[in-house]
Every structure is written in C-alpha cells, then in structure tokens.
Amino acid sequence: MIVRERPGLFRLFTIVRGSVIPRIFPQVLVVFALSALVIWAHRASPNLVPTVSSAPFALLGIAISIFLGFRNHACYDRWWEARKDWGQLVFTCRDFARQTLILETSAGEPGREARKHLLGLAIAFAHALVRHLRPDVDPSKVTSWLPQNLATAFTASRNPPDFILREIGGTLARLRGDETFTDIQFSMLDATVGRMSAILAASERILNTPVPFGYTLLLHRTAYIFCFLLPFGFADSLGWATPFVTALVAYTFFGLDALGDELEEPFGVLPNALPIGALAEVIEINLREALGETDLPALPRPKDYLLM
Structure with missing residues (x-):
C-alpha cells in the first residue's frame, strides 16, 4: 500500500510509484500512435479514411x-472489506492476549507457559494467514513460532491457518479439562478463537470470489473499441490535437480499469494492495510485548512510500 503525504501540484504530475502509469503506458501509446495514423491517413486520403459523427461517442463514453x-465500486468494496477484516484481526489478537492473563493468575508457572504457547500460536496464525493469501511469503515466519512437532504437521496441512486455530482450540480444551479455568472463561476464549476463524473465512471468500469475469471482459472490450474508434469521430474537429485527446481519454479509462484490477485483489503484491504483512508484524510485536518482552523490533515503516 502506498503511504505518503498528499503531493503538491508539481509532484502530482510527476509521481510514478503508486500510480497505474507503468501498467497502462503501452495501451495509451498504442492509442496515441493509432490516432496519429488515422489523422495522417484521413488528411492524405479523406475518401479512403472517412470520419463519423462524434455524437455516438458521447453516449458510449x-x-x-x-x-x-x-466495477470500481465493487472492487473498492472488496478492498475495504479486507481492510476491515484485518483491522478486526489486530483487535482480536490483542483481546486474546488480554484474556489469557487469567492463566497467569490461576495456574502460576504452568499457566504462564500455557499463555506463552497460546500467544505464540496466535502470532503464527497471523503470519500463516499472510502466507495463505500470499503463497510466496517465507514459511519460516510461521514455523519459527511453532514447536517442531507442529511445524511438520503445519507444512502438510491443506489449510495451515485453520490448522493453527484447531491447535489453539485443542490447547484451550486441554486446559479446561485440567480445570485451569472455568466454563465461562473457556467460552470467552473460545469465542475469541471463533472470531479469528471468521476472519480467515472472510479472507478466503474475498480471495476465491473475484468480480464476475464476464462483467470485466465486457468492460475491457468496450473500452478498447471506444478508444480505437475515437479518432475517427474527432479527426475533422480536432485535427492533430486528436492523438493527445484520445491518449488522455485512454489514460482515464485504462487507468480506472487497472486501478480496479489492483483493488479487486487486496491481498496481492501490487502497490495498492493491503499491507497484510506489516499488519502481521504489528500483531507479533503487540503480543510479544504482552508477554513481557522488551527487546522488540520497530513497528513496520514504509520503504520508498511502500508498505506491504
């Protein structure tokens, strides 16, 4: 995600990082070149390359x-829902750290070890969810928080984040069986784990349910046809200014389309994707601090305005 202050007027027109210009520049260049070719051909041979009325282009535009x-509204809804889910995950993990304090007060040293194990699993869950959504993430960020026996089973699992949640649930069940806490306290902790599971399911829903392809295909085709035919409607009225006007229209249409593509995949790795990796690191730092650690890394900061 791009994190930067609002630029001034001059910088507004020169910023490249975070914009969609690198992605759409070839299309805009093709539209510009085609428009210039149409204008040249129309002036060289008006009968061979005629113009048409510009009125239909206004309606089609x-x-x-x-x-x-x-489409962009639907894509932004996906992006915003994903951001709310991950904000809820940060809150839920902090809440889990606070709720597990009952283990230290009710079970002494074994309770402190159980709490450390549970919060380590919660940290592993956050990193595992990032890797579940971005498969190229280094798995060591997850396995370093798991005991050796769990690390092997985690690697073999088809849904690693859910595997960790099952392990958290199993640990809570064993602690309840040992009467470490009451039924009410168990229900409270189990409900928190349930909220983590709901966030996992919501993230999977967003990941596996894109905007309907037919809708996207129709929009792409129409935008390309419109930009390719536009110079025929303005060759007479705009003359050699037509390539610049059509390039500006192409930049607007293709740019909005490309931005919609980025927002449609909020867990991707493009500049406008959500910083879920940074959020997982925030969760790790918060839970380690809750365990009493003081030698903690700094909170994630954007590098060259990019936070991922």
Whole structure:
C-alpha cells in the first residue's frame, strides 16, 4: 500500500510509484500512435479514411463511465472489506492476549507457559494467514513460532491457518479439562478463537470470489473499441490535437480499469494492495510485548512510500 503525504501540484504530475502509469503506458501509446495514423491517413486520403459523427461517442463514453464506476465500486468494496477484516484481526489478537492473563493468575508457572504457547500460536496464525493469501511469503515466519512437532504437521496441512486455530482450540480444551479455568472463561476464549476463524473465512471468500469475469471482459472490450474508434469521430474537429485527446481519454479509462484490477485483489503484491504483512508484524510485536518482552523490533515503516 502506498503511504505518503498528499503531493503538491508539481509532484502530482510527476509521481510514478503508486500510480497505474507503468501498467497502462503501452495501451495509451498504442492509442496515441493509432490516432496519429488515422489523422495522417484521413488528411492524405479523406475518401479512403472517412470520419463519423462524434455524437455516438458521447453516449458510449457515458455508458463506459457508468460501467467503470460500478466495477470500481465493487472492487473498492472488496478492498475495504479486507481492510476491515484485518483491522478486526489486530483487535482480536490483542483481546486474546488480554484474556489469557487469567492463566497467569490461576495456574502460576504452568499457566504462564500455557499463555506463552497460546500467544505464540496466535502470532503464527497471523503470519500463516499472510502466507495463505500470499503463497510466496517465507514459511519460516510461521514455523519459527511453532514447536517442531507442529511445524511438520503445519507444512502438510491443506489449510495451515485453520490448522493453527484447531491447535489453539485443542490447547484451550486441554486446559479446561485440567480445570485451569472455568466454563465461562473457556467460552470467552473460545469465542475469541471463533472470531479469528471468521476472519480467515472472510479472507478466503474475498480471495476465491473475484468480480464476475464476464462483467470485466465486457468492460475491457468496450473500452478498447471506444478508444480505437475515437479518432475517427474527432479527426475533422480536432485535427492533430486528436492523438493527445484520445491518449488522455485512454489514460482515464485504462487507468480506472487497472486501478480496479489492483483493488479487486487486496491481498496481492501490487502497490495498492493491503499491507497484510506489516499488519502481521504489528500483531507479533503487540503480543510479544504482552508477554513481557522488551527487546522488540520497530513497528513496520514504509520503504520508498511502500508498505506491504
């Protein structure tokens, strides 16, 4: 995710990082070159390369704008829902750290060890969820928080984050069986684990349910056809200014489309994706501090305005 102050007027037109210009520059260049070719051909041979009325382009442009608006709204909803889910995960893990304090007061040293084990699993869950959503993440961030016997089973699991939640649930059940805490306290802790499971399910839903492909395909086709035909409608009225106007229109349409693609995948690795890796590190730091550790790393900071 791009994290930076609002730029000034000059910087507004020169910023590249975080914009979609690198992704859409080839398309815009093709539209510019095609427009220039149409203008040259029309002036060289008006009968061979005629122009058409510009009125239909106004209506088609309005329709495409509406389609783009709906699609980008749907994509932003996915991005914002994912951000709310991960914000809820940060809160839930902190809540879990606070709730497990009952182990230290009710069971002494064994309780402190059990709490350390549980919070280590919660940290592992946060990193495992990142890796579940971004498979290229280093697995050692997860396995370093797991006992050796669990690390092997974790690697073999088809749903590693859910495996860790099952282990947390199993640990709580064993502690309840040993009467380390009461039924009410167990229910409270189990409900917190249930909220973690709900966040996992919500993240999987977003990951595995993209915007319907047919809708995206229709929008892509219409935008390309519109930009390729646009110079035929303005060759007479704009002349050699047509390539610049069509390039600006292409930048707007293709740029909004590309931005929608990035927002559609909030867990991706493009600049406008969510910083779920940084959020998992925040959870780790918070829970380690809850365990009494003082030698903690600094909170994640953006590098070159990018926080992932």
